[in-house]
Amino acid sequence: EVQLLESGGGLVQPGGSLRLSCAASGFTFSNYAMSWVRQAPGKGLEWVSTISGSGATTSYADSVKGRFTISRDRSRKTLYLQMIFLRAEDTAVYYCAKESASTSSWYLFDFWGQGTLVTVSS
Amino acid sequence: DIVMTQSPDSLAVSLGERATINCKSSQSVLNSSNNKNDLAWYQQKPGQPPKLLIYWASTRESGVPDRFSGSGSGTDFSLTISSLQAEDVAVYYCQQYYTTPMCSFGQGTKLEIK
Numbered sequence: 001e002v003q004l005l006e007s008g009g010g011l012v013q014p015g016g017s018l019r020l021s022c023a024a025s026g027f028t029f030s031n032y033a034m035s036w037v038r039q040a041p042g043k044g045l046e047w048v049s050t051i052s053g054s055g056a057t058t059s060y061a062d063s064v065k066g067r068f069t070i071s072r073d074r075s076r077k078t079l080y081l082q083m084i085f086l087r088a089e090d091t092a093v094y095y096c097a098k099e100s101a102s103t104s105s106w107y108l109f110d111f112w113g114q115g116t117l118v119t120v121s122s
Numbered sequence: 123d124i125v126m127t128q129s130p131d132s133l134a135v136s137l138g139e140r141a142t143i144n145c146k147s148s149q150s151v152l153n154s155s156n157n158k159n160d161l162a163w164y165q166q167k168p169g170q171p172p173k174l175l176i177y178w179a180s181t182r183e184s185g186v187p188d189r190f191s192g193s194g195s196g197t198d199f200s201l202t203i204s205s206l207q208a209e210d211v212a213v214y215y216c217q218q219y220y221t222t223p224m225c226s227f228g229q230g231t232k233l234e235i236k
Contacts, residue, residue: 037172044215044227044228044229044230045164045166045172045215045217045227045230046227047224047225047226047227050223057223059222059223059224061224095171095172100174100177102177102181102183103177103178105160105219105222106222106223107219107222107223107224107225108160108162108174108177108217108219108225109172109174110174110183112171112172112173113171114170114171115171
């Protein structure tokens, strides 16, 4: 059974930093691209970042480029999102999501974690 | 960037009746490499993460009830629930995964029971 468990969220001041983690199990982690998608309170879904299965290729939404870094650890089967220079508008539930096994697209997501809440406020 | 626009923003349908949600993309998402539309639908129930329902515009994900169906091509798409059940109350999102290296979602449609 595929499981994705996010952690690392919390309250941080504007300008601060935070690192999110997503522990994966139930599938061959290195075979699949992984992504972060966020959802501001009461709002819709916003794609944040994607990393290839090998970790060699990454992509970011313009809203986070230069501030967020996605990475993965094959041995720990864990996905990360390092966030710096956080802003109030980064407040959201952050979900990790797995690439679909049904297509070759890295940006179609067949499993999502339960999410971790990041609140940026003074 | 492709902008995805859903209509309506909210919808109330009686149990057992048909519900239809529309999604329009600002440009075609038809993938010429496989002649498939890179368009997905997700369902999000309160307090839960999104769940993939349909991809390639009309292919149901494994385990999704057949009362859910997707249609459309190019820039105009629909999600139809043929006979609404109480457990279908949720927010539904369309997503294009055509313009890699990125993707985008519609704003969501809230489906309720009338």
